[in-house]
Amino acid sequence: MALIYRSTKGSALTIEELDGNFQYFTGSHSITGSQIVSGSSIVIGTNVVSGSSIVSGSSKVIGDLVVTGSILISGSALITLITQSTLPSATTYPSSFAVSSSGIPFFSSGGVWVSLF
Numbered sequence: 001m002a003l004i005y006r007s008t009k010g011s012a013l014t015i016e017e018l019d020g021n022f023q024y025f026t027g028s029h030s031i032t033g034s035q036i037v038s039g040s041s042i043v044i045g046t047n048v049v050s051g052s053s054i055v056s057g058s059s060k061v062i063g064d065l066v067v068t069g070s071i072l073i074s075g076s077a078l079i080t081l082i083t084q085s086t087l088p089s090a091t092t093y094p095s096s097f098a099v100s101s102s103g104i105p106f107f108s109s110g111g112v113w114v115s116l117f
Contacts, residue, residue, distance in 0.1 A: 003021050004017045004020065004021060033051055034051055034052045034053070034054065035049070035051075035052070035053040035054070036053075036054045037053075037054070037055045037056065037057065037059070038056045038057065039056070039057045040055075040057050040058045040059070040060070041055050041057070041058070041059040041060070042059075042060045042061075042062070043059075043060070043061045043062065043063065043065075044062045044063060045062075045063045045064075046063050046064040046065075046066060047061050047063070047064070047065050047066070048066045049065075049066070049067050049068070050068045087100075087106060087113050090108035090109070090110075090111050090112050090113045091111040093108050094108055094109075094111075095107075095108060095109070096108045098113070104116075104117055105117065
């Protein structure tokens with residue numbers, strides 16, 4: 001079911017239409033095009049981005065973040081991993097930073113992860 005807008009309908013929404021709009025925001029949804037957030041973005045589960053996602057503020061993902069393309073960061077980024085063994089392939093992610101759950105930072109260089117401590 002698609003969202004029902006008052007401006008499109010031309011009158012107030014019924015309770016059933018309003019409930020239907022709220023149900024739209026539960027479960028999984030895909031976005032075609034761009035996602036722009038002013039404020040905070042918190043995702044519990046999987047966030048799949050195919051296109052662009054712009055967040056002015058903070059973004060927190062609890063679960064998986066799947067990106068087709070690039071992540072461009074202006075400022076700082078912190079990626080926390082559960083254990084060192086969960087580091088992805090350093091060959092796939094050259095010149096990348098990651099931090100283990102114990103706080104040890106790593107940098108990928110030459111196809112391997114190098115501990116910075």
